Amino acid sequence: MDGGGRFPEPLTVAGFAGAGAGAPATPPGAGRAAGGAGPRAPSGRLAGYLPRFLRPRRASVAVPLGRRMPRLLGTALVFGFFGAVSAVGFVAGGSYAEFSARHGTPADVAARALGFGLDKVTIAGLAQLRSAEILQAAGIDQRHSLPFLSVVEVRDRLSAVPLIGAVSVRKIYPRELLVTLTEREPSALWQRNGEIAVIAADGTVIDRMRDGRFEALPLVVGEEANLRTKDYLALLEAAGPLKDRIRAGTLVSGRRWTLKLDGIDVRLPETGAREAMARLVRLEAESRLLGKDIIAVDLRMPDRVVVRLTEEGAAARQEALKKQQKKPKGTET
Incomplete structure (x- = not known):
């Protein structure tokens, strides 16, 4: 003790596993006094030089489940449940099919709203065929949007037309589709x-x-x-x-x-x-x-x-x- 009756060092020793604030620490040499075989825990400065698996571990503190869950999670789950039920009913009741037949898929509707509708189809190479026949064979109309239109499917449909020998399909953003074809020569x-x-x-x-x-x-x-x-x-x-x-x-x-x-x-x-x-x-x-x-x-x-x-x-x-x-x-x- 010093002259004031105080100890120059704290009564707790840092670095011992399980030592917490306010809890009495095991004094050095206590393990050897009890059995003579207990290992001495390395000091905090020494532990920094030891491998990870030899370092002392701190006791984990359990956090209540209610504090670990995100806020408003229950509300989101409720709304998600009712939204899923509504979507299933919308599809099963035939409303989705009717909506798609009139306006296209929801993705197409959103793309058209953003300015990516299929507003122009340019057809090059027509001789005997007509533009209306090409559009009908390709299966495209104003319900489609350019981002979600598959040029592979359009090309395959047109290639199945007997009078068409070769065809290529290309998107021109934001709202145009270019179809170039070569007709077979009728004899x-x-x-x-x-x-x-x-x-x-x-x-x-x-x-x-x-x-x-x-x-x-x-x-x-x-x-x-x-x-x-x-x-x-x-x-x-x-x-x-x-x-x-x-x-x-x-x-x-x-x-x-x-x-x-x-x-x-x-x-x-x-x-x-x-x-x-x-x-x-x-x-x-x-x-x-x-x-x-x-x-x-x-x-x-x-x-x-x-x-x-x-x-x-x-x-x-x-x-x-x-x-x-x-x-x-x-x-x-």
């Missing part, structure tokens, strides 16, 4: 089993005949006639001045063509069809054969032309033959 019409389809030059069906846009294309008829389209187009070129009068070509037994020309059937041979067509052009120029009362011209034999008359033409010919037979011999006409 002819193909009629089979009463149905007419639009085909390419290689015979691939690229669309079905839905309106009058393709009515001026050449028409081929019959099974596998689409695969012989190039041959038929070559015959049209060989027809020269008669080309515009040919209405259709029918492939017979997959071997030869019969042309429909102003209501007259022109039967061409299996081989040498172009040469036979040239013969028909000469006959028409010399004798106006196709203007007579005939319903068929058979050019399958290279050395002759066989024609079939109409009923009226056949009756008139029979009448003319009878008159010739009744004439007396030597009568001048």
